[in-house]
Amino acid sequence: MTAEAKVQIAVVGHTNTGKTSLLRTLTRESGFGVVSARSASTRDVSGVALICDGTPALALFDTPGLEDASGLAEALDAQPEAADPVAGIEQFLAGDHGQGRWEQEAKVLRQLRRSDAALYVIDAREPVQTKHRDELRLLGACGRPLVPVLNFVASDEADPERWRSQLARMGLHVQASFDTVVYDAAAERALFDKLGVVLDAHRGLLQRLMQSREAEREAVTLAACRAVATMLVEVAGQRHQAPLHVPQADITEALRRSIAAAEQRCVDAVLALFQFDLQAYQPPELPLTEGRWTLDPLDPEALRSFGIRAGSAAATGGAAGVAVDAAVGGMSLGAATVLGAGLGAAWSGAQTFGRPWLDRLRGHQQQVADPAILALLATRQVALLRALLRRGHAADTPVQMTPTAQGWPSAPLRDAVLRARHRSAGGLAATGAEHDTAVSPVAHQVRVAVGAT
Ligand SMILES: Nc1nc2c(ncn2[C@@H]2O[C@H](COP(=O)(O)OP(=O)(O)O)[C@@H](O)[C@H]2O)c(=O)[nH]1
Numbered sequence: 001m002t003a004e005a006k007v008q009i010a011v012v013g014h015t016n017t018g019k020t021s022l023l024r025t026l027t028r029e030s031g032f033g034v035v036s037a038r039s040a041s042t043r044d045v046s047g048v049a050l051i052c053d054g055t056p057a058l059a060l061f062d063t064p065g066l067e068d069a070s071g072l073a074e075a076l077d078a079q080p081e082a083a084d085p086v087a088g089i090e091q092f093l094a095g096d097h098g099q100g101r102w103e104q105e106a107k108v109l110r111q112l113r114r115s116d117a118a119l120y121v122i123d124a125r126e127p128v129q130t131k132h133r134d135e136l137r138l139l140g141a142c143g144r145p146l147v148p149v150l151n152f153v154a155s156d157e158a159d160p161e162r163w164r165s166q167l168a169r170m171g172l173h174v175q176a177s178f179d180t181v182v183y184d185a186a187a188e189r190a191l192f193d194k195l196g197v198v199l200d201a202h203r204g205l206l207q208r209l210m211q212s213r214e215a216e217r218e219a220v221t222l223a224a225c226r227a228v229a230t231m232l233v234e235v236a237g238q239r240h241q242a243p244l245h246v247p248q249a250d251i252t253e254a255l256r257r258s259i260a261a262a263e264q265r266c267v268d269a270v271l272a273l274f275q276f277d278l279q280a281y282q283p284p285e286l287p288l289t290e291g292r293w294t295l296d297p298l299d300p301e302a303l304r305s306f307g308i309r310a311g312s313a314a315a316t317g318g319a320a321g322v323a324v325d326a327a328v329g330g331m332s333l334g335a336a337t338v339l340g341a342g343l344g345a346a347w348s349g350a351q352t353f354g355r356p357w358l359d360r361l362r363g364h365q366q367q368v369a370d371p372a373i374l375a376l377l378a379t380r381q382v383a384l385l386r387a388l389l390r391r392g393h394a395a396d397t398p399v400q401m402t403p404t405a406q407g408w409p410s411a412p413l414r415d416a417v418l419r420a421r422h423r424s425a426g427g428l429a430a431t432g433a434e435h436d437t438a439v440s441p442v443a444h445q446v447r448v449a450v451g452a453t
C-alpha cells in the first residue's frame, strides 16, 4: 500500500527523538511500531500510508535512529572523490557500509534516496550539537528536501527559538513544531503545509489529505458526542418496575447494573472511535481500569470526587443512606435526593421524599436514575472526551482528568438531559426521527461542554 502512495516521506533523526511517536500520532495508530525510552528500538524501516479519498496518498517511513553520523561523515570524506554529494552517498550505499559498521545509517540513507522528502525529527529539549550538524549534512547530501520537526515542544525544557535560528543558519528555513503526545490540529495542519512548501508538485494532494483528515476528525467528534448523549438520554429514561413483593434492593441492583453497562458501552464506543488503546487508561481521579470505571455510578465516593457533596451519613460511613445535597450550577438537584450508600439499601427511604419513585398506589414499584447520577455520568464522559480530544496517539501515560465542574458540566446540558427524560421514558428508539429528537439537543450540549466547537 505504501508503494502505491503518490508521495513518500522518510521520517529520520537521531535515536529517541520521537520518530515512531510522530508516526503514531499522524496515523492515529497507538500500536504502530515500538516506542521506547531505550535507544534503538526501531531497527528497520517500516512504512504506513495515509489514505485520502479511499486511496493511499502519503506514505510515511519510520527509520532507525542515526547514531554515528559523525563517524560516517568522516568515512565519506575518505572515499574516492565523487561527482557530487549525492553520487558520494550512492557510492557508499553500493559498498559494504564500512564492513557493516554503518548498517543502520545505510538503511536511513537508502530510504531517503527512495523518498520525496524527509521529516527530520528533533528533540527540542536538547541543545544544538555537532552530531546534529553532521546528521543534517549527511541527510542533505541525499538531495531531498528536509523539513525539521521540533518535537517535545510542550516540555518546559524545550528551546524551540534557539533551534529555529540554528536551523536557519544551516539553510533550513521551513520548519514545523509538534508534540507527539498532544493532539494539536493547528500543528498538524502546519506540518502538512510545510511539506507542501518543499513539495510544490504535491501541494494540492497534501491539502486534500489535510481536508479529509479534518472531516474525519469532525465525524469522530460528532459521533462521540452522540454516543455520550444517547447514553445519558437512555439512562435518564430508564424505568425499573416490579410488582410490590419484589424487594426494593433487587430493583435498585438491576438499575445499578444497567446504568453501569450503559456507561461502559459508551466508554468502549468512544475509545474505539478515537482509536485509543484501552490499556493506556489508569486515570487517578476517575479510575478506569481497562476501560471500565472502577467506581460504581451509585457510589457516593464517585459522586464526591466530582464535587457532588454527599451528606453526613455518607461522610461518616453511615449504612442507612445518603442525602445528597447537590446544589449545583444555580439549581438544586434536590436536597431530598436520596442515594443508596453503595449497595442501594437506602433507596427504601425514597418514598419519604417527594419523588414518586415507588408508586405503591398503582400496585407496582418503580425506580429511576436520580439526576445526581445523570450529573455524574455527564461529568465524567465530558471529562473523558476533553482528555481524548487533546491526546496524541503516542501518549503512553494515563489520561489526566481534573474535572473542575461541580455537578453537571453545564446548566444547558443538565436542562437538555432532563428535558429528554420524558421522551425516552420506557425506552429510547434505537434510530429514526424519534431518537434524533431526543438525542440531538443533548449531543449539541455535550459538544459545547467539551469545547470542541
Ligand atoms: N513527552 C513527550 N514524550 C515523547 C514525545 N515524543 C516521544 N516521546 C517519548 O520519547 C521516547 C522515544 O520515542 P520514540 O518514538 O521511540 O523515538 P524514536 O527512537 O525516535 O522512534 C518514548 O519514551 C516516547 O514516549 C513528545 O513529543 N513528548
Ligand SMILES: [Mg+2]
Pocket: 019, 020, 021, 033, 034, 035, 041, 042, 063
Ligand atoms: Mg523509533
